[in-house]
Amino acid sequence: MRDVEPQHTPVLLAETLAALEPARGGWFVDGTIGLGGHTAAILRAGARGVIAIDRDPGALRSAAERLAGYGDRVRFVHGDFRSLKRMLMEMGWSQVNGVLVDLGISSWQLDDPTRGFSFRHDGPLDMRMDATASLTAADIVNTWTEAELAEAIQQWGEERYARRVARSIVNTRRTAPITTTHHLAALVRQAIPTRGPQRIDPATRTFQALRIAVNRELDGLEAFVSDAVDVLAPGGRLAVITFHSLEDRPIKHALRREAGLPDEDAPVDFWGRRLTPTPRLRLLHRRPIVPTEAEAASNPRARSAKLRSAERL
Ligand SMILES: C[S@@+](CC[C@H](N)C(=O)[O-])C[C@H]1O[C@@H](n2cnc3c(N)ncnc32)[C@H](O)[C@@H]1O
Known part of the structure; x- marks a missing residue:
């Protein structure tokens, strides 16, 4: 089967698969398909299919070529993952079993001088x-x-x-x-x-x-977490990989709030009390998962990566 090129190493791959558990089957969303490395692994691990989103039409074209062997198990959509809910609705989906976003740009975009x-x-x-x-x-x-x-x-x-x-x-x-x-x-x-x-x-x-x-990379990240929770089936998993604190912070706070944990950024009511909504998520780990020394040594891009993940209650 035609697959992603060997030199492309998706960040925190084993850890992301452990979080998403694609072996349970079902449909997953990869909101940042990039070169398709995570998606290929999700499909190999047993997912029924992946809805592959990217805002870069070039990334979608190249991922479509690399993942051609998976046939209709991958559906490609050009768009911004922050419009995930609307995109899924337009495609006729109400629920999925997992959502992954791996933020930032891919090495392929970074290395293209144009x-x-x-x-x-x-x-x-x-x-x-x-x-x-x-x-x-x-x-x-x-x-x-x-x-x-x-x-x-x-x-x-x-x-x-x-x-x-x-x-x-x-x-x-x-x-x-x-x-x-x-x-x-x-x-x-x-x-x-x-x-x-x-x-x-x-x-x-x-x-x-x-x-x-x-x-506008930092806009709407908290709202995205809430939308992702809306479309996750019970037991479905959300995994987010960030590369710097400016993008990790809103994801962390949104996950904590959805998990019903005290959060200093939570909205307050008229009397100044923190509003804690009914939990809809269970955090799979309190602290973010970071690359092993071996991964950081072999893939410099992975060094600042952090994975946060949670399960829909
Ligand atoms: C780090 S790469 C993803 C790599 C991918 N996980 C892989 O294994 O090949 C990030 C990708 O996300 C896309 N991207 C970044 N922000 C996005 C957004 N808000 N909506 C959709 N795609 C986005 C970029 O165009 C890029 O292709």
């Missing part, structure tokens, strides 16, 4: 996961005000020198628009004071911020 995600290659400042969307990183860099840029870079890049970076962007674009990854990376590096060798490239944080802004 997508503009990485400053390691020179390319257009694009960064759209969905090339049919309109806003690009170049639009942001060349049109947002200095204050808007500084706020985005501070908030989503957690860059302490965000104001300096924003000022430098605005000063540079007065002469000519900033349109390439190398141009932006060079001016960010110049704007940030550094002493001695750096653990990560100083441009990393600004690039992360822009990617999050272009794709």
Whole structure:
């Protein structure tokens, strides 16, 4: 059977399968099909089928090719997993047995210079996961005000020198628009004071911020958890893999609330009491699962991964 290429290693694969238990059969949603690595393993483990979603039409095309051997056990849908409930309704599904999302971008997107995600290659400042969307990183860099840029870079890049970076962007674009990854990376590096060798490239944080802004990656993650719970059959499993604290935090809080656990972010009533809804989930583990040393050593992308999972009551 044609399958995913050997060098593509899905993150936390064994742990994700242990959480989802596809051997129980039934239909699963992979909300971020990417190269299809997790889905192929879910199907091999015994799931009846997978509804495969991605907002990147290119990822869907390539996954469809790689997973062709599974025939109608995979249904491909172009869209955003945050619209999962609506998409399933439109397809005529009311319940599924498991939902997986593996956030962020795939190595395939990162390594493609034409997508503009990485400053390691020179390319257009694009960064759209969905090339049919309109806003690009170049639009942001060349049109947002200095204050808007500084706020985005501070908030989503957690860059302490965000104001300096924003000022430098605005000063540079007065002469000519900033349109390439190398141009932006060079001016960010110049704007940030550094002493001695750096653990990560100083441009990393600004690039992360822009990617999050272009794709609105942090919007609606809590609502997604609640929608996923709505469509899970009793005993169904939800698994979420995150790569940085900005995306892990909303997932953690939403899962805790759905599990009926005390949560400092929970809404409060008129008297200031925390509202704890009736539990709909049981957390499969209190702490997130992180890669083993062996996985972190063999797959650098896995190093910051965290898996959270829960069962529908
Ligand atoms: C880390 S990769 C997934 C890798 C996949 N699990 C595998 O084994 O090959 C993330 C994928 O999710 C997609 N993606 C990210 N955010 C999305 C969203 N909100 N809705 C749908 N797809 C999304 C990206 O386009 C990318 O293809």
